[in-house]
Amino acid sequence: MQFLLNHFNYTTCFYLIISLIYHINATLSNKSSQQTDQDCATEKINKYSKEANTKYIKYLNLIQDARRNYKHCNTNRCNCHAPVMAHDLKIFKEKGISEKQVQAVKSKGTKYQIINHKLYRDSNCMFPSRCAGIEHFLLEILPQLPDMEFVVNTRDWPQIPKKYGIFGPVFSFSKTDEYNDIMYPAWAFWEGGPAISLYPRGIGRWDTHRQKLGKLGNSTKWEDKIPKVFFRGSRTCSERDPLILLSRENPDLVDAQYTKNQAWKSEVDTLHAPPAEEVSFEKHCNYKYLFNFRGVAASFRFKHILLCKSLVFHVGNEWQEFFYPALKPWIHYIPVDAKATKEQLQELIEFAFNYDDVAKEIAENGYSMIWNNLKMKDVGCYWKKLLKKYAGLLNYKPSRDKTLVEITN
Numbered sequence: 001m002q003f004l005l006n007h008f009n010y011t012t013c014f015y016l017i018i019s020l021i022y023h024i025n026a027t028l029s030n031k032s033s034q035q036t037d038q039d040c041a042t043e044k045i046n047k048y049s050k051e052a053n054t055k056y057i058k059y060l061n062l063i064q065d066a067r068r069n070y071k072h073c074n075t076n077r078c079n080c081h082a083p084v085m086a087h088d089l090k091i092f093k094e095k096g097i098s099e100k101q102v103q104a105v106k107s108k109g110t111k112y113q114i115i116n117h118k119l120y121r122d123s124n125c126m127f128p129s130r131c132a133g134i135e136h137f138l139l140e141i142l143p144q145l146p147d148m149e150f151v152v153n154t155r156d157w158p159q160i161p162k163k164y165g166i167f168g169p170v171f172s173f174s175k176t177d178e179y180n181d182i183m184y185p186a187w188a189f190w191e192g193g194p195a196i197s198l199y200p201r202g203i204g205r206w207d208t209h210r211q212k213l214g215k216l217g218n219s220t221k222w223e224d225k226i227p228k229v230f231f232r233g234s235r236t237c238s239e240r241d242p243l244i245l246l247s248r249e250n251p252d253l254v255d256a257q258y259t260k261n262q263a264w265k266s267e268v269d270t271l272h273a274p275p276a277e278e279v280s281f282e283k284h285c286n287y288k289y290l291f292n293f294r295g296v297a298a299s300f301r302f303k304h305i306l307l308c309k310s311l312v313f314h315v316g317n318e319w320q321e322f323f324y325p326a327l328k329p330w331i332h333y334i335p336v337d338a339k340a341t342k343e344q345l346q347e348l349i350e351f352a353f354n355y356d357d358v359a360k361e362i363a364e365n366g367y368s369m370i371w372n373n374l375k376m377k378d379v380g381c382y383w384k385k386l387l388k389k390y391a392g393l394l395n396y397k398p399s400r401d402k403t404l405v406e407i408t409n
């Protein structure tokens with residue numbers, strides 16, 4: 001009798017544990033009972049097997065934690081991005097911004113003034129199309145802005161390191177935590193983006209891409225996307241190499257190839273392979289899994305590929321643009337360590353292949369965040385709020401600098 005009771009307990013316990021594991025997995029992935037043919041084709045490991053559970057539990061835990069801690073932001077009036085401007089301006093809050101400080105950083109960028117709702121700028125801009133991309137927004141919001149002057153850096157690289165050099169307010173499109181620059185929405189939302197053969201005059205207006213890609217994101221069903229990782233881009237940063245090498249070893253899993261850029265001289269610049277043809281953003285949307293990497297600073301493709309409603313793997317978390325902090329790892333994209341090896345990339349990719357409905361949900365979240373919070377209106381709204389707050393910190397009244405020229409539509 002004692003034996004029977006013990007045996008019953010062990011057996012019950014065993015089945016209870018198995019059913020608990022099954023239940024946790026089923027709840028996390030919200031799996032419907034019907035598996036699609038596509039799931040079967042890509043599932044290399046049975047996701048309820050012991051192997052899958054131990055191998056991927058760390059990712060499932062990270063997803064669970066991220067979901068638990070996630071707070072929805074208020075999508076009205078670019079509010080989701082408000083913490084970024086508060087963070088960037090905080091360092092000027094106590095003492096305000098003096099005329100001397102603005103003078104000191106003048107050489108770090110292009111000087112602008114707004115006086116009596118008119119816009120003035122240094123007669124020379126280092127990158128005229130980038131200035132034009134910036135001025136599009138400034139001219140739009142001019143009637144609502146108070147008098148002020150500010151310095152805009154149109155280079156890729158931020159200008160005010162925290163640990164050395166001069167200190168003062170400089171607006172830059174991208175930075176890491178090592179810099180005190182104030183982030184502004186990049187020129188490329190309107191014009192001045194990188195030119196490639198497909199987009200010879202720059203990647204083009206964000207509102208046009210947003211409409212086209214948003215439509216595609218909704219019309220291409222998740223199940224119909226090619227179940228492969230896809231990347232096309234030039235070798236602006238070697239952090240891209242492990243994915244390219246993984247693709248060469250495992251072309252069924254990953255199609256990632258280097259394209260030429262203006263600095264291309266030989267196949268050394270495409271990691272000893274012929275340069276690949278460039279591929280439009282629209283065609284990226286045919287693939288289920290897409291990669292984003294930093295370039296010189298942040299790369300402009302992040303927002304475009306999120307609109308495909310494909311699962312985005314975002315490599316590295318150092319280089320930011322103003323809208324990045326609203327996007328949360330494991331909620332809107334899969335974060336990837338910038339130093340991940342080929343093997344680590346492969347494991348993470350296979351996790352996504354095995355947990356198809358988790359991947360689909362993250363892809364949908366990423367799409368929604370960009371679609372709802374990165375309209376052209378939100379970009380203009382960010383510029384407006386940022387400049388109003390900045391102007392409020394100036395502890396002097398700027399007077400018209402006669403060396404500047406007026407900029408009009």
Ligand code: UDP
Binds near residue numbers: 236300
């Ligand atoms: N790009 C593209 N198709 C390609 C290669 C690049 O649409 O086949 C886009 C890419 O998304 C980015 C820009 O062109 O917005 C420049 O890409 P690249 O990789 O050369 O440099 P990055 O700016 O990312 O450092």
